[in-house]
Amino acid sequence: xxxxxxxGAPAPKDNRWRLVEATMRRHGHKSHALxxxxxxxxxxxGFLENDVLRMVATELRIPLSKVYGVATFYNFFxxxxxxxxxxxxxxGTACYIKGADQIMNVLEKKFDLKSGTTSPDGQxxxxxxxxxxxxxxxxxxxxxxxxxxxxxxxxxxAKVEEWMSHDQH
Amino acid sequence: MISIEDLSQISQAEREAREATAHQxxxxxxxxxxxxxSDKVKEELEKAVEAKGKKDCCxxxxxxxxxxxxxxxxxxxxxxxxxxxxxxPEDAPAIVDALGxxxxxxIQGDLEAPFFARQQKIVLENCGRIDPERIEEYIAADGYxxxxxxxxxxxxxxxxxxxxxxxxxxxxxxxYPTGLKWATVNKSQGTRKFVICNGDEGDPGxxxxxxxxxxxxxxxxxxxxxAGYAVGASQGFVYVRAEYPLAIKRLKLAIKQAExxxxxxxxxxxxxxxxxxxxxxxxGAFVCGxxxxxxxxxxxxxxxxxxxxxxxxxxxxxxxxxxINNVETLxxxxxxxxxxxxxxxxxxxxxxxxxxxxxxxxxxxNTGLIEVPMGMPLREIIFDIGGGVPDGKxxxxxxxxxxxxxxxxxxxxxxxxxxxxxxxxGSIMGSGGMIVMDETSSMVDVAKFFMEFCMDESCGKxxxxxxxxxxxxxxxxxxxxxxxxARELALLEHLCDVVKSTSLCGLGQSAPxxxxxxxxxxxxxxxxxxxxxxxxxxxxxxxDAAPAGGAA
Numbered sequence: 001x002x003x004x005x006x007x008g009a010p011a012p013k014d015n016r017w018r019l020v021e022a023t024m025r026r027h028g029h030k031s032h033a034l035x036x037x038x039x040x041x042x043x044x045x046g047f048l049e050n051d052v053l054r055m056v057a058t059e060l061r062i063p064l065s066k067v068y069g070v071a072t073f074y075n076f077f078x079x080x081x082x083x084x085x086x087x088x089x090x091x092g093t094a095c096y097i098k099g100a101d102q103i104m105n106v107l108e109k110k111f112d113l114k115s116g117t118t119s120p121d122g123q124x125x126x127x128x129x130x131x132x133x134x135x136x137x138x139x140x141x142x143x144x145x146x147x148x149x150x151x152x153x154x155x156x157x158a159k160v161e162e163w164m165s166h167d168q169h
Numbered sequence: 170m171i172s173i174e175d176l177s178q179i180s181q182a183e184r185e186a187r188e189a190t191a192h193q194x195x196x197x198x199x200x201x202x203x204x205x206x207s208d209k210v211k212e213e214l215e216k217a218v219e220a221k222g223k224k225d226c227c228x229x230x231x232x233x234x235x236x237x238x239x240x241x242x243x244x245x246x247x248x249x250x251x252x253x254x255x256x257x258p259e260d261a262p263a264i265v266d267a268l269g270x271x272x273x274x275x276i277q278g279d280l281e282a283p284f285f286a287r288q289q290k291i292v293l294e295n296c297g298r299i300d301p302e303r304i305e306e307y308i309a310a311d312g313y314x315x316x317x318x319x320x321x322x323x324x325x326x327x328x329x330x331x332x333x334x335x336x337x338x339x340x341x342x343x344x345y346p347t348g349l350k351w352a353t354v355n356k357s358q359g360t361r362k363f364v365i366c367n368g369d370e371g372d373p374g375x376x377x378x379x380x381x382x383x384x385x386x387x388x389x390x391x392x393x394x395x396a397g398y399a400v401g402a403s404q405g406f407v408y409v410r411a412e413y414p415l416a417i418k419r420l421k422l423a424i425k426q427a428e429x430x431x432x433x434x435x436x437x438x439x440x441x442x443x444x445x446x447x448x449x450x451x452x453g454a455f456v457c458g459x460x461x462x463x464x465x466x467x468x469x470x471x472x473x474x475x476x477x478x479x480x481x482x483x484x485x486x487x488x489x490x491x492x493i494n495n496v497e498t499l500x501x502x503x504x505x506x507x508x509x510x511x512x513x514x515x516x517x518x519x520x521x522x523x524x525x526x527x528x529x530x531x532x533x534x535n536t537g538l539i540e541v542p543m544g545m546p547l548r549e550i551i552f553d554i555g556g557g558v559p560d561g562k563x564x565x566x567x568x569x570x571x572x573x574x575x576x577x578x579x580x581x582x583x584x585x586x587x588x589x590x591x592x593x594x595g596s597i598m599g600s601g602g603m604i605v606m607d608e609t610s611s612m613v614d615v616a617k618f619f620m621e622f623c624m625d626e627s628c629g630k631x632x633x634x635x636x637x638x639x640x641x642x643x644x645x646x647x648x649x650x651x652x653x654x655a656r657e658l659a660l661l662e663h664l665c666d667v668v669k670s671t672s673l674c675g676l677g678q679s680a681p682x683x684x685x686x687x688x689x690x691x692x693x694x695x696x697x698x699x700x701x702x703x704x705x706x707x708x709x710x711x712x713d714a715a716p717a718g719g720a721a
Contacts, residue, residue: 030469031469032467032468032469033469034469034470035449035450035452035466035469036449036450036469038452039411039450039452066470069471070469070470070471073454073471073472073628074451074452074453074454074472075452075453075454076411076412076451076452076453077452077453091373092373092374093373093374093530093531093568093571093602093604093618093619094373094374094530094531094536094604096373096618097530097531097532097604097606097610098531098532129412129453130371130373130453130455130622130626131371131372131373131374131375131376131412132412133200133370133375133376133379133412133413134200134201134204134238134376135238135373135374135375135376135528135530135531135536135602135604136201136238136239136241136376136528136529136530136536136537136538137201137204137205137238137241137536138530138531138536140204146204147200147203147204148204149201149204149205
């Protein structure tokens, strides 16, 4: 049984879908291309929407349940849309020793943003990472893709405030 | 078809070009310094060289990790042996002016300091010395020499014997003899075989694999090709974390360059040996560091482990014999084959040969990456090389081995740092993360932190790990907030034992280690919390008993 694409599914010729398609083709549409395909999909769409999961399942001839199982197993994949800006706080051991929990606390207290949540205006998403490997620069966070080193809670608050006030027209 | 002569020609040309340049400025462009804008520093240096008309005699290039991440961005002037630390883009003109003259004292670092002087580099020998994006520089550092030479001069079983004689042990954690693993895969029957490089460095606090992949990617490719030749595999996979985009980018580039030169692909060096390397991205699951879980992930599924035997050496990827080695293990291979196993076996201790890369982090002055001979006492690593605990605070413990390891107190500081000694102290070598804690760290909270990690990362396949880690975490939470009594502590100890002995894979089997080691060395901290909890419970009992008549 092939799951039917739901209403509003992205058209197969969508440019973003082409990127996913290319990855699957590179692996000969074999089932082991699943994780690579999901990486491409997340890069292209920003997150793994249900329709994309369905299409990947169809293309690779894998049961949708397995695709969903893999997409939810790994921390790196997200099934929810992200805000315009992302703040990934590292909660590895070195960052923990140097006070990463204080950064998380202040984000929750000040903006009501917990790990895995997005601000109501869709501007800022807060995530945590297990370790970004920048232990020499603890505490660290990835702000919109760039590693920010030796952060204080105040610096993070300032950045989030800047993001929230910006682009609000 | 590439031969030894071709390699030496490339290397000759590269060396001549370097000698013709009077000044060579190296800027660290590994992740750590990059996040402190070392790319801007490099840009400004290039501009300054141009503006001051020194373009003919001075070259600026990006190199890999120099190790002292705490003092980044780092800039080295190669021939003058000058190191600058904490460099800002504004410092660029001063650095260029100082070429061939007195160095800029304000930002000068000390290359004679113990941090640099006490290290011995094998795995990191090229890190911070070559441009990771140019294969010629790796070749000029004798790269791929071992590969081309071995393919023509040695049999596969000869390579296995060399690795066995070197005494190299797996650098990923358990310390299994590498030669033995290679011999098993070599002997296994299979129409196909695979080599997997495990770069899923999920252990929080360890970043040596990242540094090697970012700073010297060709070393891994050469190590993998040699492993492939030794065990009879023609396909390799590098399994690398998606969280390391720079490492992935440089690895991809390195594979392309090596293929173009005929150092990967079909008939390497004109021999019958062919070897291809592909990258597989991890997606953030600590359990994928376990061999069988990693294989499941490379096959595109959920990264859950399966019982062993059969070991991957006999039945691994898609059921074929598979060799899985850690990044650091493979990084040792080219040097071992180039310098000979006897040379390697002389370094380190009787049972732990060679060097080990450690990532120093936490409450330590010189955070960064170091490589020292096995067996160096922890005290020397932490206080001499690491510079000790900053802000005048007292040393409390050093955590090694990440969530699978333990905390070592001051009394264990004089133990040599090798596989056996660390195990005796109730910890493990692990991948080499070393996180120093000062007197302000609560050991109960540290244990809780690691248990939370294991709870989140448990894949859920076996009950002891899935349920046990959650229960242990809850008990630790109760203890840390003073809600627990001696009964909970006894239950915690019992659970540690159950989870350790009955879990399916290494994640569960070692999850209790941080609790056990902190209980062993810092029991008084647990007892203080318990005392508070019992006093509280007694208070409640008294309060419940007193207004018995009044409460409805």
